[in-house]
Every structure is written in structure tokens, then in C-alpha cells.
Amino acid sequence: MEWLVKINIQLKESILDPQGQAVQAGLNALGYNNVSDLNVGKYMELKITDLTDKEQVKEQVDEMCRRLLANPVIEDYRFNIEEMA
């Protein structure tokens, strides 16, 4: 079975996001003054094969996030798993 995994990684809420600030300032400067609370994070898509059980996929993705994809000191992650056709 093939699984499509979508992962979002973002700075923890309590941590100031310089990139988010810069992008928001850019938008405001362009006249979009009704925009606020902008955060920038990472988004990844990947395929996982060889597993039949969604729980297993979930476990693997969680482990990959903890070990490599996110830095727990500053980042939170969440993900979503879909079975592919």
C-alpha cells in the first residue's frame, strides 16, 4: 500500500518568528493592512510504501518528525496521512 503523508512544521507559538514578521510587514506595506498573526513554517509531502497498517505509518512518521524533520526545542509538527489510490 502507498501512503501520502503531509507534514507541517512550525515554530512553537511562544517563539518569535522573524520570517513571519518580515512577510507580514511586507504584506502590510503592500496595503494589506487587514492581515495579522502571520507565521511561516515548513510543509513537506512524502510517500511511504511497504506498510499496510495506518497506525504503523503514523508511528513511523511521528518518529521521523521527532528524530529529524522537526527540532523539538523550537518547533511543533503535525501531520496527515492519506491512503493513495
Place this chain on the structure above:
Amino acid sequence: MEWLVKINIQLKESILDPQGQAVQAGLNALGYNNVSDLNVGKYMELKITDLTDKEQVKEQVDEMCRRLLANPVIEDYRFNIEEMA
């Protein structure tokens, strides 16, 4: 009304994604050999106020993506708008 906007920005399909390649190789080296087709993109969340009509929000977000947030030459974007409580 307040709107929560979530935007995903990714490299167009035929465009080289060196970061995705490196991350995938990293995962493979950690033993996750069942991972493939990894892409890295950006994810943004922002709040929009002052608009009552979802269509208007949509238009504004689309314009912001085209003008600043995404680089239409190499990136595709998609977004999602939710009304906030």
C-alpha cells in the same frame, strides 16, 4: 469577521527540489527506506479581518500569493480559508 487562512506553497513539479532530495536522502540513511517523493515547501498561516464575504477573502489571498507570498515562476500555491469563531 475574522478569517483563518492557511497557505501551502510548493515548487512546481518539474523544478528541482534540492532540499527535498537532501532530506529524503537523510531519512533513507536513517533507515527509513520506504520513504520517497519527498518535497519541501512553505506553509503560512495568517488572519484576515475586516472582510465579510468569503469570496473577497479568497480574492485578496490569491492576489497576495501572486504578488508576494509565492514566486509564480517556480512555485505553485493553494490555500484554504476558514471562518473563525
Place this chain on the structure above:
Amino acid sequence: MNQTNKPWEIEGLTEQEYNMIVDLLGREPNYTELGMFGVMWSEHCSYKNSKAVLRNFPTEGEVVLQGPGENAGIIDIGDNQALSFKIESHNHPSAIEPYQGAATGVGGIIRDIFTMGARPIALLDSLRFGFLDDEHVKYLFEEVVAGIAGYGNSIGVPTVGGETYFSNSYQGNPLVNAMCVGVMDHEDISTATASGIGNPVMVVGAATGRDGIQGASFASDELTDESEEDRPAVQVGDPFMEKLLLEASLELIKTGCLVGIQDMGAAGLISSASEMASRGETGIELDIDLVPKREEGMNSYEVLLSESQERMLVIPEAGKEDLVEQIFSKWDLNAAVIGEVTDDGMIRVLNKGKKVAEVPARILADDAPEYKRESKEPDYYNELKSFDIDSLFSIEENRLTRKDDIDYNNILESIITSENIASKSYIYEQYDHMVQINTVVLPGSDAAVLRIKGKDKGLALTTDCNSRYCYLDPERGGEIAVAEAARNITCSGGRPLAITDGLNFGNPMKPEIFWQFEKSIKGISKACQALNTPVTGGNVSFYNENPEGAVYPTPIVGMVGLLDKLEYATDQFFKNIGDLIILLGKTESELGGSQYLESIHGHVKGRIPELDLEKEKKIQETCLELIKAGFVKSAHDCSDGGLAVTLFESSIGNLKGADIKIESNLKAEELLFSETQSRIVISLAREDKEMVEELIGDSIEYQVIGEVKGERLKINNLIDIYIEELKTKWEEAIPLKLIK
């Protein structure tokens, strides 16, 4: 999109060229073959419109080991060491996707250098943009700089110098030229030649994707509004991959097992293969199936023309395939045999066992037609030249206002906060300019100076071109570009050795543009001849136009010089209070084409400064003599903005002011801002004055003009500024313009 049933038009060829191809082949080319001709006979690869003129360059000299014709020139720097260097443009890609365009430009020129067997030790970048008042220009500017930084910093080659100018003529068509310099031992000099029948042909590095197909033909066309639409798939650079490729390639070259090596740049595999075969008078047979691909379903045309970055074509001796694979796999890189060297002179391409193309390599690589385009002096030339500058300030008025009304401090401030003169630290602080720990004179002075580890010598590197001058008078503008580059090298303690040139012009089919091109080359040649700095290579970029017209003619001169001893390294900054300041050369009434005219009166007009190459040479020789004798504490070339700006720039480094008194009959504006050539401002210890004067003798004109003093810069009764305050304004001028 072009609708045409003439297949050559899609490939950017003319009907006449198509007929030539049919004649040369003795048959009609098929689809794939025509694509091969399309890129190989494009201006970018074939130089069909420029070759004849480029032949005028002096390309020989005692230091030249490799002149034009290879991936980069090579000169001898003694101790069995050689220097490889070249400049390359990436203008059109940068206009479309500025970050990646600039980044891949850097990647490309670095490959050209390590292809020669040299380790890249420095980058320089020469940039041109519209003025920073425009949002899109700001975007281009920020992204181009970030792209150069992103690539150069990551791969670990310091960007030690360059230049950045702004003018309306570059609006929408920025110029992004990058120069790379590498060092090697003589025995490591490699060539891009295919020889040895039966030797394997291997592609190493990145897999091939559909990137930038037809980029070379794209570079050979004007930018239009549709360019963003019909651009080829943009190339994305991977500096990490290139760092691995660089290390692996140099390791491979050291083994001595290579017959030939060539990077894949514009026009990709087909260009590298046909050029290597043509140089070796051999053929190459390639199998498309064997090329590692990033995407599925690529046809032969796409594989041959792809401009995927970070790839090289290497030809080892037969039997050494394993060694190549071993070295590359250590660096986690691909190496695949894709064909072999043959004796029939043909580029033969197989796909799935079928022959899809077969064309003599020589015809592809060398037999493109050569055109001598029509050339015509443009109408603006005499008109602008005869502009009467004195009409801007009648003598009478001037005499009255000289003391009270005109505030020269304000004028100086306007000039030094104009984009062109303002500090470029915003740019070079984004570049790692110290990695490799060789940078002895950092960016911000006339030329960068690098040590050569293990030797008591150094290199001085610079790029120069005043395109306002080249617009107003391309021939003398070309001469001045070379003279100024040499002056920068000299002021830093180096002996000018040789140049590479980046020739950026508009559409060569327009006679007025071709005239600019011819004249510039004539000027560069003349100055190179006189200063004994041969041309070892370079790059031509035509079609730099936008709907408003062509860019200013911009022939960038990249020069390298040698410091015979590292202790000669000199920067432009005043050192000690009480030191004397001497002006070598003499200021004349030459405000034509000056920064003053542009910043204060909004004119790009007038007769540009004279240049007497004999005098120039003497001034430079004298300056270098003085440096070698150990008398010179600072030396600064007097150019853009004139004497006042030069003195300001010498003051800011260590926040040391100067008290200047000059006797002169010139108008105040001329004294302060005239851009007379062949002038250098030096400072020296007071007690050395006599010995310095003796050494200078009567070889050149010079004048003691003041002393290093205090925290203010004072010039006659005209200028009196507090250095630190103006330095801040000068440093903040560009960042302030970028704030949205």
C-alpha cells in the same frame, strides 16, 4: 507563442542558416538534430555575431598559458602555479527568476574554473539595475544579491569584490555577471578535449531533468512581456551538490587518469560533447538510455539540451571507469558511462538502440556562420558629446555664489548618498568574503587582495566598467574600464597581469548597438595593448533590451594582478594623523559624464574624460614603485565622483579626516567632482616626503594637497564635514531605499 510551419524558426535559426545546415549535412536534419543546431548555432554558444570583432583582442603575452577557446583562461603566476579566471553573464535568467538566475550563474562560472583543474578561491560580481525607487527593481536587487550569496557562501568560495551600478537603462533588464578565480599547479591544468578512441564518456554529478531547455537560445533573444510566460523551465541551483562535485572533480583530476573534462553549462550535454569532440578532432557516441534522469519520459531532444546544473562530462582513460565511480561515490555522487570516443568525427546519439542523431561534431561546434553586422554611429553620440556643461553654471554666477550660496557640503552629501557611490556593504556583508582565510584586503577598498597560502605573494582582483562613459563614448569608455581596473590593482600593491571581459550589449542586429560593441572592443584592446594585460577569455551577452530600449553598453573588465610580496598589500584608508596626502596626476576640467552631473543635474551627457595611456602607465608605475619602497600608507584611485569623493572614501575606513588645500584655477565643481583619469591619492609619513619626491622625480605631475587630520574632511573653503556623520548616511543610503 509563435505559430510557424518553418521548423528552424522554433529553434531560433534563419532560413539561410537552415539551408547551410542542409548543405553541410547533405540532407535535412531530423527534429533532434535541428534542436542540436538550434542551440549550438545560437549566439550564446557560437558567438556568430561577435567572433569576428573579438579577434581584435590582444590575447598573447608572456604570462598567458591558455587564451580564449577553453572554458577559462589560464595565466602563469610563478612557483609552478597558475591562475584560471573568467567572467560569465546570467542576465536573462536573473530577470525572470532573480534568485535562481544569479545563483546558477555563480554555479556555472565556478564549474568553468574547476573544470580547468583549478581550485576556486574567489568570486566577484558585477551587477547593474534600474534605480531603487521602483518596487520591482528592489525585488530584483534583493533577490540577485541573495542568490549570489546563497550559492557562493554555501559552496565556500568567498565573494571578495565586484561592483554595482544603477541606471534607468537597466530597468527590467538587470545585468548579473560573475567572475571566478582559481589556482592550480601547472601539472593539474586540464582541458576539455575528447581523445583516445574507445575511451569512455561519463556524465557525473546531478541527474538530468527538464531544466532550462533551450536556455541558450533564450539568452539570444530580447526580453519581451511574454518572456515570463514562454520561458523554459527555470534552473534551480544546488550549491551543496556542486560543492561535492567540486571536491570529487579535483580529486579525480589529481589522479591523472583524465583525458578531458568539461562542465555542462548552456546547451548541456550536446554542447559539451560536441565541443570536446571537435577540439579533439574525434567523435562521440552517446546512448540516451544511459544518462541518469530525474524525470520520466524524457526524449532525446530533452536529454541532449537540458541545462540541469551541477553536471560534468568526463573522459577517463579506458579501464579507469571504476576509479571514477569510486571517487564519486565517496562523495555520494552519480557517475555513469554514457558513451565513448570514436574516430569518425560524428556526434552519434542512440536511444533505445535506435540512432536518433548523427552529425559531425565540427559542424555543430565550429561551423556556425560568422556575421559581420552593420555598424552605424548613433545620432545621440555627437549630440550628447557636445553638451555645454558651462551652461549649467555661468561663470559670473559661480563667482558670486562660490563662497556663500552654494553649499558644497550638501552637494557632496547628495553624491555620496546616490546609489552609485553609496556604500555597498549592504551587499558584500551578505557574501561570505573571508572563507578560505585568504582575504587580506577585504571588500570596500579598490581591489581585493588575497594571499596565496605557503607563498609570500598575493593576488589583487577587481572588476570595472563605467557604463555611463561607455554610452557616451564606447571606445574611450572601454579604454577607461581597463585603465581603471589596472589602477585599482596598482593601488592595492599588485602588478596588473591579464583580463577577462564580460561584454553586455543590446541587440547586435541594430547597427547602433553593433557600433557600440565594435568601439568598446577597440578601446579595450588598445588599453590592454598599452598596459600589457592580455585578454584571456570572456563572455558576450547580447539582446539586453527591454521595451524601452537597450542597456548602456557595459563591457565589464575583470582584472587580476600579482603582488610580488604580500607586504605590498595596501588599502585605501588613511592611517595616521599627520600623514601627508599627495595627489598623483592632475585634475582637469572634466565633468562630462560624471557622477556629479547625474546626481546633481540629472544629466548623462558631455565629453567624457580624456585618457592618455602613456601617462596612465607612468602614474601606475610610480605608485607601485612607491608602494614597493614601503612609503605608501594608503592609495586610492580617483574616479567616480572625483577628488572629493575619493578623499571621503579614504577618510571613512579609520574615521580619519583630512585637511586639504589645493591651489587651482578650476571652478569649485570641477576641482571637487571632475573625473579626470590617471589620478591616485596616496598618504605617507611626513618624514618620508623628501625620499618620495626624489623617487617620483619629474616622471609625473603630483601635488602635496594636505594632511590626515582630525575627524573632519575639509577641502579649501568649500567642504567641511564631520566624517562619522556622513559615513553613517553613506552606509545607510542603500538600505534606506530598500525599505518598503
Place this chain on the structure above:
Amino acid sequence: MRFGIVTFPGSNCDQDLRYVVEEVFEIKTDMIWHKEDLENNYNAILLPGGFSYGDYLRSGAIARFSPVMDSVIDFANQGGLVLGICNGFQILMEAGLLPGAMKVNNNLKFVCKHVKLQIKNNQTPFTEKLERDQILNIPVAHQEGNFYIDDRGLDKLKVNDQIVLKYLNDSENPNGSIENIAGICNKKRNVFGLMPHPERASEDILSSSDGKKIFESLISFLKEGVN
């Protein structure tokens, strides 16, 4: 005495470090490829600056899993001296040998320039030849040097005197790091990471030679340790 310098794919200051350690301080070095283990008995392990794995994902994140890192971690846990410069510092944090993490510089740009630094702890093997509060002029070159640690972590750093190096003041701080922190050590003081590049300021012909004292400290500590 022998130092080991690790080369990761994408390291680009490894040869600079080697040059300084060998030519300026005349200490023997081995270049250790990241796929190898530490074989010799090194007196110190140095992790160089650069862009390991292109700095893709996060700087240091992928390099932290290079095969060599297991033995580097062992070496450190046994009290071996480990110095991480710039990217090396980032790798040490990713590997958990030093606390905290790096965010992108506040202005989002790469910055390369000399900055003024101040020594805050001279009781470490890497700073013992320096005075407390001594000011040094050493270049930085990075895009992700904006040191972050949560309040509890910061308190611990302070309590244990692990803040070794700070940017002199806010205007010298090139990246926005918390409390102007430029370099920290672990609790045992045998692992030190810093963003500035002392190897770029260790020779008189370069613009500053203030970085020398860091290497001199390390070497003298090792010599005295041996005695």
C-alpha cells in the same frame, strides 16, 4: 598532541581550521571523513563551519546523523574536548551536546563581518588564556545564528555559567540571539560551540588575530593537563 577535524559533506571551513591548527599552532591534525569513526586518540575534536548537507531542512540537522557523530558523542561524554564553530556549533546543538537551537537571523539575511565580542566565562578549556569581560574582534558568517533557548534553559545556562561568549551589545549582535549570546559550553565545560570564526582571526595578516587566544587556551589546557 593531535586534533581531529571532521569533514561533513558541505563543510567548507574544515581546511581553514586545519591550516590554522597545523601552520599557526603546529599541532598535528587528521581530517576525519564523516562516514568514518574516530580512530586515533585525539586530544580534541573540532567541528568546522560550512553548510553541511547544504544546511537543508535546518543547519546541522542532517549532519547530526552522520556516522561519525556517534563516536563524537561518545568522545564528548567521556570528557573529550569538542569545539564546534558556526555550523559545528549548530551540529552540536542538534546532537544534544549543547542546549538550545538556532533560528534564522532576525533580518533573514546572511551576515559576514567582524563583530565585537566579550568573554563571559574564562574558566573553560577554551578561554582560560582570556580575561573575563575581555573584548575580542572576530568575524561571523552565518544566516542561522539567532540563538534561542527557553527561559528555564536560559536560567540553567546562567546558573552553571555556561554562557562563554556574548556579542558586546545589541548593536554588535548580528542576528538577534537571546541575551546577545554568541557561544556556550556544556555543564562539564568540555564542549564549546560558538558562532564567530576564531580561525578567521588567527594570523596577523588577516584583519584581526583575536581568535588565536581560543586555540592557545585549548592547547595550553591540554599541555598542562598532560603535565
